[in-house]
Amino acid sequence: MLEAAIEALVMILDPQRLPFMFLGIAMGLIVGILPGLSGTVGMSILLPFVYGMDPYTGMALLIGMAAVLHTGDTFPSVLLGIPGSSGSQATIMDGYPLAKSGNAARALGAAFFSSLVGGIIGGITLFLAIPVAKPLVLAFGSPELFMLAVLGLSMVGVLAAKNARHGLLAGLLGLMLGTIGGAPAVSEYRYTFDWIYLFNGIPLAVVALGLFAFPEMVDLLAQNRKISSKTKLEGSWKDGIVDAIRNKWLMFRSAVTGSLIGFVPGLGGSVVDWISYGLAKQTVKNSDSFGKGDIRGVIAPESANNAKEGGALIPTLLFSIPGSGTTAILLGGLTLMGLQAGPKMVTTDLPITLSIIWTLVLANIFGAIACILLSKPIAKFSLISAKKLVPFLLVLLLVGAYQSTRHIGDMFLFVGIGLLGWIMKRLDWPRAPLLIGFVLAPAAERYLWISMSRYGFSWLTNTGVVIIGIIIILILSSGTIIKKLNKDKKNNEMSSIS
Template identity: 70%
Template sequence: MAATAIEALVTVLDPLRIMYMFFGISVGIIIGFLPGLGGPVGMSILLPFIFGMDPYTGMALLIGMTAIVHTGDTFPSVLLGVPGSSGSQATIMDGYPLAKKGEAARALGAAFFSSIIGGVIGAIVLFLAIPIGRPLMQAFGSPELFMLSILGLSMVGTLAGNSPVRGILAGAIGMLLGTIGGAPGVAEYRYTFDWLYLTNGLPLAVFALGLFALPEMIDLLVKKQSISSTGKLGGSQLQGVKDAIKNKWLIFRSGVMGAVIGFIPGLGGSVVDWISYGTAKQTLKNTENFGKGDIRGVIAPEGANNAKEGGALIPTLLFGIPGSGTTAILLGGLILLGVQAGPNMLEGDLPVTVSIVWTLALANIFGGIVCILLAKQISKISMIQADKLVPFLIIIMMMGAYQSTRHWGDLIFFIVLGLFGWAMKHLDWPRAPLLVGFVLALPSERYLHLSMSRYGFEWLFHPSVLAIGAVIILLLAAGVYMRRISNREMQKGEKS
């Protein structure tokens, strides 16, 4: 294995392949920066370019883009309060408040350094999973996947701050909206009102953009000011990097969590950052500033969402099971390159598999460094006056929303959800639980239906199910305990 790894590294470091990797990294940064596009769009753009390439060069291009798209999407999340993709939603919670305080460069520096480390952790997990991938994959059945969905849903109270009841209600509304469209267990359509557009449910990109992006744009126009209320950039990338190094164990924990959750097909892509953010808020001390501009609220999700790519490649490469839209298109790219995903990736095509590991690690390092170098200049976006910036951004967001299904219903729901999100914001209702409930509604229902139809109620007593249940209880208990400690310390501070 060591000889194969060295051989694959030499192959990846070929100047031509490095050039293609940087081309993929550039596309990834641009795609991540434009709200609503994300990995599937970037992969679709690059796919025609790989015709006639050898597998190593083609993978250098595709993995270069895949690795860095969740680094590039940090720019709009921090600077504009707009989710660049589904993997950067939780970054908004503290990244955007930091930008408002004039610390955009600091937030970006911390985010990009965390992304580099998280991406490398994901690559290491992918490498370690090569020999143990098959038994690892077989250990997860529908009961375990359902419990992991519940783990994600357990975060809604945490994400609600001081209003856990509102958080739970928002999560329930999100789950209700997530049931629109075809039922996973039976041939039925729910809440479609005979409108063909709703048969596949509401698109996630439209939901996230409407809920988080449009309300911020409306408020900026009303206030007639720039995003940064101080009129100064403040902070620096170097300060952000120092913050990340100071919280190195948080990055490591988030990276491992991201890789493990990303490994689960259909679950990790849109919720891994929320689980990491919620876990950090529940288990760290002095979390009263989470959601108001705590740098740890940027570090946790950014360490997880890049590591997720390494985990998502495990079922994609070893079993041909795509965990997301991006990896589904990647499977098509493998076929175009003459490589068949599956057991042969551990045998005849092992050098290609290991080269993907190296490309994933190197692309995260190079791409993260490029983003850190660009952060100071791009941070100046937060100082542009709203009346000059917002019209352009709304056009970009509407184009991103329309890309979901290319149906005029995308634009209608973008506006409707935007107004709904604006009302929630001003009525002090948390929006994050609504999104988490929406994302997890379908997988929760699907895995529960499969578990009940296969095992009845016996699955409740599976050792792995009980273990995940214990983790959920521990996290919830830790959240209550840490909240009490924080409240006690705040009361002591007020008395003194």
């Protein structure tokens, strides 16, 4: 194993192959920075070019891009309150308030350092999982996958602590929007109003951009202000790195969580950041500042969303089970280079698998360093006036929304959901629960249908289902217990002072 790892590293560091990894990193950062463009789009652009390449070079190019997508997408999430991709949605919760207070560079520094650490932990997880991955992946049937979707939905309660009723209603609305289109395993279409565009459901990019980006653009124009309320930027990327190191256990814990959730096919990519954010909010001290510009609310999701890439590659490489559009295209890339995902990837083709791990780690390091060096100048975007910034951003947002299906319906839905998001913001309703409900609706419905049709109600007694159910109860109850303890502590301190 060690000899194969050294052989793979030598192959990756070959002067003829190394530039391809840097090209993939550069492309990944560009796709991540542009709001609305997903990893699927970026990988699709590169896929034709890997045809005929040797596997080491082709994987260096593809993995170089995949590794840093969730590093570059931090820029729009922090600076503009716009989710750069599905994996950076939770970063908005505290990253954007930090940018509005003039601490954009600090938030970016913490995010990129956390991404670097998370990516390395994800690579280590992939390396350690090679001999033991098969029983882990096969242990998850439809009942366990449904319960994991419910675990993600439990974050609705965590993120709507101020007004649980509004959070619950927003989550239910998200679930309803997520059921638009085809029903699982049945040739029926729901809530489409005979509009062919809705037969495949509403694209995630349209919902995310409309819900978060559109309201911010409208408010910036209406108030004719800059993103930052300060005339000068406060803090620097160095302060952000110090913050991340100070919260090293949170960063490590979130990265491990991201790796574990990432290897669950079809679920981890879009919800791992919300789960890590919710767990951080539930378990850290003095969490009342979450959602208002708490640096810990940036560290947790950013370390998790990069770490999950290593976990997501486990079922992709070993069992040909892609967990996302990005990994599905990666499987296509393997085929174009004459490889076949499966047991051969840990036997005959082990050096290639290890080269993927090395590329994942190295790309995260180089990508994070590049973003850290760029964080200070790019943070100055938060000081540009709305009249100059918003028209340019609206064009990008419309292009990002339109690329989802390249149908005019993308534009109409972007504006419609944008108005809904603006109304929710004005009424102080939480928007994150709606997005969580929308993301998890298809998976929850599909796995529930399969579980009921195959097992009836007997699946409720499965060991995995019971364990995940206990975890959900602990998460929901721990927040209440911690709040009560903090309240009692404050009351005791007040009484001692008086």
